[in-house]
Amino acid sequence: MSHENILELFERLTLLEKANERAIAQAHSLQAVQLVALHYLARCNRFSDTPAAVTEYLSATKGTVSQSLIQLEKKGMVTKVQDPEDKRVSHLKLTSLGRSLVKQTNQLALLDQALGGLDCEEKAALESLLRKTLIELQNTHKHAMFGPCSQCKHLQKSKGGHLCGLTKEPLYESDLVQICREYTHP
Amino acid sequence: MSHENILELFERLTLLEKANERAIAQAHSLQAVQLVALHYLARCNRFSDTPAAVTEYLSATKGTVSQSLIQLEKKGMVTKVQDPEDKRVSHLKLTSLGRSLVKQTNQLALLDQALGGLDCEEKAALESLLRKTLIELQNTHKHAMFGPCSQCKHLQKSKGGHLCGLTKEPLYESDLVQICREYTHP
DNA sequence: GGTTTTTGGTATCGACTCGATACTTGTAAC
C-alpha cells in the first residue's frame, strides 16, 4: 500500500552504487564527484558543458563544483574553452585521456551489471516507470531534468534538420542523443 | 538496446534525492549521512542495530561511522547500550527525540512524493523490478542485502512463532517486518 | 589453560567535499 519497500530498495541500490563509484574513482586517483562530473560531460550537449550546468546537474554549489573542475583540469581530463559570445562562460571539453577514462569506467557500474539479469521487456518497463517517476518529481518541484533533445518539448523541425525552440540554434544528429540542461517533458 | 537510459534515469533520481536529503538534514542541524543512519536504525531489528551493521549498510569504514554515531549520540538522537553477552558490541537505540525526527522526515523524500503519481499496479511492478535487480546484484557480488526477516531464507517456523535459522533466536511479529543485516534471498 | 588470532569499536591524521561568503568580470536592463 505504501512506498516503503520501493524506497528501501532504492536506497539500498543507491548506497551500493555509491560505494562502487567511490572505489572505481579511487582506482583512478579521482574523487567520486569528479568521476560523476566527467561522465556527465561525456554525454551532455554543447549548451550544457559549462560549470554552471555541471553545478545544476550535481545539485551542488558553484564554488564546490568550480574546485572539482579545476582538479579535473589539473589532471588533464578536461580543458576549458572560453565561449566566444559570452566571455564569462567557459565550455568544458574532454581530453582524449578523459574520454578513455570514461570509456574504461562506463561498464563498471554495479547497476549496469545487475541490469543484465533483466530481459528486454523488463528493462523497458523499468525504464518507463523510472521516467514516469522522474517526470512526476519534476512536476511537483522545479528541478532541471537533463534529458536528450530528441525527446524534448522544445525540439522543432526546420528545413532539413532540427532546431531548439528555446535557443533557436540548429541541432545536428549528434546533438539529439546528448542530454541538455534545458530538457522539458512535452 | 543497452541500459544507458536506465542508468541515466537512476543517476538523475539519485542526485536529486541526495540533494534533498542534504537539505532536510541541514534543516535539523544534521549531516546527510547521520540522517540516513538514523533512518536505518529506526527500521532495523535487534540483531542489526550495532555500529558494525550500520557500517555495512552505509558501505563506509568503521572509523567514519563510529564518528557519525558519536555525533548522533551527542545530539541526543541515539543511546548506546552494551550487549550483555558480548561486551565488545553496543546496540544503538533511538531516543524519543530521534524517533520523532525520523517521523518528521519520513515523508519528505522526493521519491516518496513522486511515487504518489504511480498507481498500485505500477508500484508493484517497480518494486519487483527493483528487487530483481538488487538480487541480481547480490548474486554477482557478495554484498549484504538488508531485507526483512519475513522474506528471508533463514526464517523458520517453530511452535507458536518464528525463529531465525541462523541465530536460532525467536522472532516476534515486530521483528519480522524490520530489516536485518543477515537477510538472504531464498 | 594459556597463547594467538579475530572481531567490535575508538582515536587520530591528512586529503577532500561542501556551503557560505566575498570578490572579479562580463552582460543585460533601465
Added chain:
DNA sequence: GTTACAAGTATCGAGTCGATACCAAAAACC
C-alpha cells in the same frame, strides 16, 4: 551610463572519508 545580474574563482571552517594504529573482548588453537 549607471545599476542589476550572472558566470566563475578564491578562501575559510566544519565535516566526511579512508587509512592506520590502537584497545579490549571473544574465539580459535595447540
